[in-house]
Amino acid sequence: MENKTLKKIDLIFAGYTSTKYKVLEKTFQKTPDEIINEVLDSGLKGRGGAGFPTGLKWKFTKNQESDVKYVVCNADEGEPGTFKDREILERVPRKVFSGMAICGRAIGAKEGYLYLRGEYTYLVPSLLKEIEIFEEYSKQYNYGFKIFIRLGSGAYICGEESALFESMEGKRGEPRNKPPYPTVSGYNSKPTVINNVETFATVQVICKIGAQEYKKLGTTDSRGSKLFSVSGDTPIAGIHELELGMPLQEFVDEFGDGDTKAVQVGGASGHCVPRKQFNQTVIGFEGIPTGGSMMVFNSSRSMYNVLHDYLEFFTEESCGQCTPCRVGCQQLLKGIEAVKRGERPPSYLEDLKRLAQTMKIAAKCGLGQSVANPFNSIIDNFREEIIY
Amino acid sequence: MSKYLVNLKINNIPVSVEEGTTILDAAKQLNFKIPTLCNHPDLSIAGNCRVCVVEVKGQRLLAASCATPVSEGMEISTNSEKVRSSRKHVIELLLSEHNADCTKCYKNGNCELQELSNEYRVGDHLFLDLVRAKDKIVDISSPSIAKDDSKCIRCQRCVRTCDELQAVGALAVVHKGDHQKISTFLNKPLNEVVCTNCGQCINRCPTAALTERNYIEEVWNAINNPEIHVVVQTAPAVRVGLGEDLGLEPGHRVTGKMVAALKHLGFDSVLDTDFTADLTIMEEGTELLTRLKKALVDGEKVALPMMTSCSPGWIKFQEHIYPNLLENLSTCKSPQQMFGALAKTYYAQKKGLNPKNMISVSIMPCTAKKFECDRPEMRSSGFQDVDYVLTTRELARMIKQAGIDFEKLHDENYDSILGESTGAAVIFGATGGVMEAALRTAYEIVTGREVPFTNLNILPARGMQGVKEASVRINNVLPQWSFLEGVELNVAIAHGLANAKVLMDAVSAGTANYHFIEVMACPGGCIGGGGQPIPTSPEIRKKRADAIYSEDEHMTLRKSHENPEVQQIYKDFLHEPLGHKSHDLLHTHYKARKRY
Ligand SMILES: Cc1cc2nc3c(=O)[nH]c(=O)nc-3n(C[C@H](O)[C@H](O)[C@H](O)COP(=O)(O)O)c2cc1C
């Protein structure tokens, strides 16, 4: 394990200079392959949660033969406890659009779409204004890349990439079968790169400071820094940019209220880490990855209620198409209620864990597949609280 | 693009299949059966039930075999521990949200979920019961289709059927999560939405969420009432489907046994819709020739192409979706309704029966016929012309209830009158059949010669292509038809409403130059009707169609105008096609309906 300590960073929000889109000018001197190699070299992994290497995604899409390709920015930000993308779009939208344009150049796409969470509609006027500025530059330098905004309508599942494409195409937001992956068949069945807001903003940072510089931050598996949305029992809730690879203990020391009993890393679909594991838990892809959500719970919290809330969320937000997830979520929720009320024996939790395991491998998309994360980690670590 | 062969192993057995093949189909080639629920041979791939999951070596996630294409070097296990336990969980989960009152269920014994739960021996009620009381309220607003949400397993086969095969979209997925369900526009009752009653959704529902409204008890009551004379008619396609629900393989013709069974059941007169199919040809053929004359000679503006009107699902589709084309529909009632009108008039007179004391039942491969007989226009006899419509499936059930050993029955003949028919009427049951029958008669009326096709088999009208086209040049006509000399008659045929839509869009756009179009609402025509035995598939429908054409070949009379009873009814009663009596009894009109 590489020994990292908690370190505050200021890259994402820093350095909005008066010369607009300067990074684009510089980056567009490079060939598409050079751009992709830079991103590959930086080690950047997707900031939306799944952590797929961004450069690889771009490379796959570039290698697809197609007259039309798309860049899509996932700004659906629906994961409970995550609120960093909003901040990025509010404060540094130019970085996001730069990242999208760089991607467009790299893969050969002429159109980019920002899929914006419905609740963020209030951002549209300022974003459109920025798009206007971008397009002026785009024209001036003959980039020929256009950016459009599409609004979501409030379903968590529409943040899942293939459901997002369905939604963009005017259909019901239900995840598709994979393969094919978006790099082969995404929006309008064309090769598409879809990345998180922060991923695109980070691409801009990398292109500005260079992969070599960026790589100095983080660990082998988790390069760079990222934004954390810190919430819960913390005196300093909010958005904090931190270097990746720190031990959770240091995070808790910094952000906890002195009475932290657990941290839910990665939102409702992430893992719950109990106090006894803070020390050996690394925040990063080698340990517990996160799209940025860190929910801190102190000893006044009932972990039964926490799990119950998450399960209610999944029960409601499952798109409902596949059996393991639609019915599984309901069974997990009703199941812990039945155990709590004494209508099922404590051993029923074992049956439910096996069910969660099935959901993990048999559900159609990431939503159903990840319910086991909070379920098993909370049941395993706070069993007593669930039963009594 | 040429197809590559992909090499893989399934349960350690090597196999090479074409690129693009799904794991499910590759396993089939090795005779490994993988269970499925949301998969259906007529529909696009959904991959949502997850019953068909398999393990792929080296992959963390199980793969839905119906939705996953093979790739080189894959090693697949269809029955590993992980697969078995996941599959069992999936079945248990489905059962937990399913109103599993199997012994009381209409689909008991023909339910894919029941079969699976039996195979996997799930009976220990591992999970909590999630069935909601409000879902147990069955929508019986439609006279054709009953919708029971408490039986629904959300496989979305019905949604895909209604959308992909029928282009109707009456059923859709609404809400999400635990509230996700299959519903109609604004959750309105089925009789208030665009549903055509075709029943194709029923044919593909794996459980009893969608079933026909059944009228078996009503028919038993009529039979058992000594005051009532019960007349029954049987549609052409029933005789090639019924056997499937009574233990026979698809493709058996069981006409004689069916007639015998109906007599055993106690119907007072067992008659044949084929008779009015022949009559339809006389009326509709004359109508077509009349429209052509008006257009070509009198220069009148008449609606062409003329379109057939035998299929009530198709009629309702037109009324909702293309109300601007209602003029193009033939005014002929469907054979069922012609029959109903004649049963309580002509037949009653001939047999000295009081129509007041008659109940007219029809056995149809169709659920839309249940709606049709209920239409207010269908009371030309002064009574409801057809009182009850039973599907092929309901008849099979009555035969089973009566303890009849169907296979051992000796063939019997239809009663007379209204029991005689020709091969032309029989082929009404398959897509293209009405067209073929019409051409056999119309060509001969106009030219005095038989249609120029070997053995009267008009092959271009046959087969399962979604849209078929044919042209017949008319030469050396009889003097009174001189206006048709040299005319090239262009016809088109569609089955399945999505195919019909293609033709209608072309007609609306003015890019089609047809004179006559045959449309059947159901894939394959009536043999694939919404009232036919379940399951259905392209192979099954092909076998039923083959049986229909072989029935035609075995008939001595194969042209509608040669039917002696048809000749008789014109002499005694109707006098002439499109005459006054015909107008009153055999023709109808349509009404525009809203889409929403
Ligand atoms: C249920 C579900 C919801 C998701 N919601 C989001 C979201 O709101 N924002 C996001 O960036 N990614 C979300 N994702 C991940 C996306 O599918 C996709 O992996 C991501 O947009 C890729 O971008 P990245 O590689 O830059 O992280 C979600 C995934 C799932 C399964």
Ligand code: SF4
């Ligand atoms: S896992 Fe859940 S959200 Fe994903 S496809 Fe299945 S039902 Fe829909």
